Amino acid sequence: MNEGNYLGKGISFPPRIGPDGRIAWSAGAQNIRESIRIILLTESWERLKLPKFGGGLSRFLFKPNTAATHRQIQERIVRALERWEPRIMVESVRVVRDPADEQSAIITINYTLVATGESDQLNMTFNLAN
Numbered sequence: 001m002n003e004g005n006y007l008g009k010g011i012s013f014p015p016r017i018g019p020d021g022r023i024a025w026s027a028g029a030q031n032i033r034e035s036i037r038i039i040l041l042t043e044s045w046e047r048l049k050l051p052k053f054g055g056g057l058s059r060f061l062f063k064p065n066t067a068a069t070h071r072q073i074q075e076r077i078v079r080a081l082e083r084w085e086p087r088i089m090v091e092s093v094r095v096v097r098d099p100a101d102e103q104s105a106i107i108t109i110n111y112t113l114v115a116t117g118e119s120d121q122l123n124m125t126f127n128l129a130n
Contacts, residue, residue, distance in 0.1 A: 010035075029113065032087055033122050036109065039084045040077060040124070055080040057126060065105060065128050070095035073126070077109065087114055095126075103129035 009027035012034065018024035026034050042054030056076060063069045074093045081090050088111040098104035109122045 035085055036122050039080050063128055065097050
């Protein structure tokens with residue numbers, strides 16, 4: 001069975017043109033990873049028809065890259081994903097200082113796909129001095 005049928009599918013993120021010259025689509029676990037990124041990188045009031053959508057991480061720009069800030073980012077991510085991505089169950093979110101860049105934090109999200117029970121992980125870097 002096509003995993004897009006039970007995990008979902010949509011336009012790829014970032015949007016791009018596929019090898020056939022049409023808009024590329026993503027499906028299944030890849031679509032969920034892309035959805036998580038969209039949620040976290042979208043700010044409240046950014047979508048006119050859905051003003052409360054998004055993770056709102058920009059509020060942490062120019063905040064100190066400390067354990068206290070990391071905890072606040074972690075809590076915001078958990079709340080946003082619980083609200084906006086019903087296809088996953090968040091198991092843990094870890095936010096730590098990037099050893100290669102003192103102005104960035106590394107975010108690690110461990111989650112379970114509700115439809116299959118499979119575990120997955122997403123890593124992303126968040127620059128607090130953007």
